[in-house]
Amino acid sequence: MPTAVFGDALYDPATAETVRDAVxxxxxxxxxxxxxxxQVKPPADATRVDAEGLTLLPGLIDSHVHLCFQGRGLDLGxxxxxxxxxxxxxxxxxxxxxxxxxxxxxxxxxGTPHGIRLAVDxxxxxxxRMRLAVTVLSQTGGHADQHFPCGVAVDFNxxxxxxxxxxxxxxPMRQRVREIIRSGADWIKLCTSGGVLSPGDSPHxxxxxxxxxxxxxxxxxxxxxxxxxxxxxxxxxRNALQCGVSTVEHGIWIDDDVCEMFLxxxxxxxxxxxxxxxxxxxxENGRMPKWAADKGRAVIADHEASIRRAIxxxxxxxxxxxxxxGPHGTQGEEFLLLHKLGMSPDNxxxxxxxxxxxxxxxxxxxxxxxxxxxxxxxxxxDPLADLELVAKAANVHLVVKGGxxxxxx
Numbered sequence: 339m340p341t342a343v344f345g346d347a348l349y350d351p352a353t354a355e356t357v358r359d360a361v362x363x364x365x366x367x368x369x370x371x372x373x374x375x376x377q378v379k380p381p382a383d384a385t386r387v388d389a390e391g392l393t394l395l396p397g398l399i400d401s402h403v404h405l406c407f408q409g410r411g412l413d414l415g416x417x418x419x420x421x422x423x424x425x426x427x428x429x430x431x432x433x434x435x436x437x438x439x440x441x442x443x444x445x446x447x448x449g450t451p452h453g454i455r456l457a458v459d460x461x462x463x464x465x466x467r468m469r470l471a472v473t474v475l476s477q478t479g480g481h482a483d484q485h486f487p488c489g490v491a492v493d494f495n496x497x498x499x500x501x502x503x504x505x506x507x508x509x510p511m512r513q514r515v516r517e518i519i520r521s522g523a524d525w526i527k528l529c530t531s532g533g534v535l536s537p538g539d540s541p542h543x544x545x546x547x548x549x550x551x552x553x554x555x556x557x558x559x560x561x562x563x564x565x566x567x568x569x570x571x572x573x574x575x576r577n578a579l580q581c582g583v584s585t586v587e588h589g590i591w592i593d594d595d596v597c598e599m600f601l602x603x604x605x606x607x608x609x610x611x612x613x614x615x616x617x618x619x620x621x622e623n624g625r626m627p628k629w630a631a632d633k634g635r636a637v638i639a640d641h642e643a644s645i646r647r648a649i650x651x652x653x654x655x656x657x658x659x660x661x662x663x664g665p666h667g668t669q670g671e672e673f674l675l676l677h678k679l680g681m682s683p684d685n686x687x688x689x690x691x692x693x694x695x696x697x698x699x700x701x702x703x704x705x706x707x708x709x710x711x712x713x714x715x716x717x718x719x720d721p722l723a724d725l726e727l728v729a730k731a732a733n734v735h736l737v738v739k740g741g742x743x744x745x746x747x
């Protein structure tokens with residue numbers, strides 16, 4: 339049966355226009371019509387959803403999450419005592435919290451197997467629509483090499499359907515990309531620089547050779563996939579963009595030349611500004627190694643300066659939080675940080691709707707136009723006037739996915 343959602347207003351991120359006394363009609367999981375009630379008449383047999391007092395807008399998109407990571411900080415003893423099967427099941431709570439925060443679509447940036455998506459699609463537990471990277475790839479000693487000085491490896495997710503992370507050389511890279519695609523990945527994730535939460539590298543240093551990065555991009559393209567790059571170091575960002583990577587994650591050290599590289603082609607930046615904030619909060623609660631906390635504190639100012647520079651230069655920015663580093667369901671804080679660095683409220687909302695849908699290849703998401711996916715949220719007021727309405731899960735009073743109400747007040 340069709341569903342008709344009646345709200346006080348309907349916000350269109352593409353145009354930044356708001357229609358009053360609105361209704362959205364969804365049938366068979368797709369939007370049939372949306373607009374003012376005076377112009378859009380619901381079918382007589384439609385199930386009515388009362389969203390009076392709420393502004394309706396498309397379901398939000400987070401372009402960088404890790405659903406199998408709890409987001410409670412890094413306790414190495416706890417990690418060693420966690421069976422891979424339990425680690426995978428962490429995604430059940432992560433999926434629910436993400437969905438209830440209004441994020442109906444995500445791109446998982448590694449550590450989550452295809453089986454989690456299958457479980458959500460089959461209705462075993464609620465969760466967002468997913469685009470998956472499955473595995474995070476890095477060179478030996480790089481960001482996804484979780485071998486510690488004692489000789490123990492604490493892998494992100496050592497399940498058999500998550501291919502290994504560490505790869506060196508052009509031909510091994512080609513084979514590993516093929517293995518990851520075979521495992522169900524939509525995106526290939528490379529680490530072209532070091533990072534904060536890895537034990538043996540520095541965020542300042544570039545990793546992988548140009549030939550290795552090109553091999554990944556070429557191999558992914560042969561099977562219709564794109565490549566995303568964890569890239570914090572300036573040279574790591576340059577290498578990724580030079581070799582055809584589609585999205586740069588984090589982007590801690592961006593200069594004017596790098597901004598030009600973004601603009602010279604269809605590239606996007608996924609800032610994850612909230613991630614280092616979470617690292618510091620975990621450290622204050624005793625759940626982060628000193629080496630990671632020190633790196634997190636050291637990058638925040640430069641990270642903010644770089645993202646401000648990119649916003650001012652007109653670089654395409656897609657919303658991404660790195661939730662899994664922090665608690666799932668709290669990633670809306672990223673809206674406030676983007677706004678603080680100069681992004682207008684309408685562009686903040688576009689970054690998590692129309693822009694993110696285009697960037698991650700989520701056709702039908704991020705819009706309530708005819709034929710779009712029937713995913714929407716409702717918030718009590720005007721999100722352009724108050725981004726807190728989308729930044730906090732408690733303010734998201736209604737979530738509809740595919741025409742089904744999954745959260746209501």
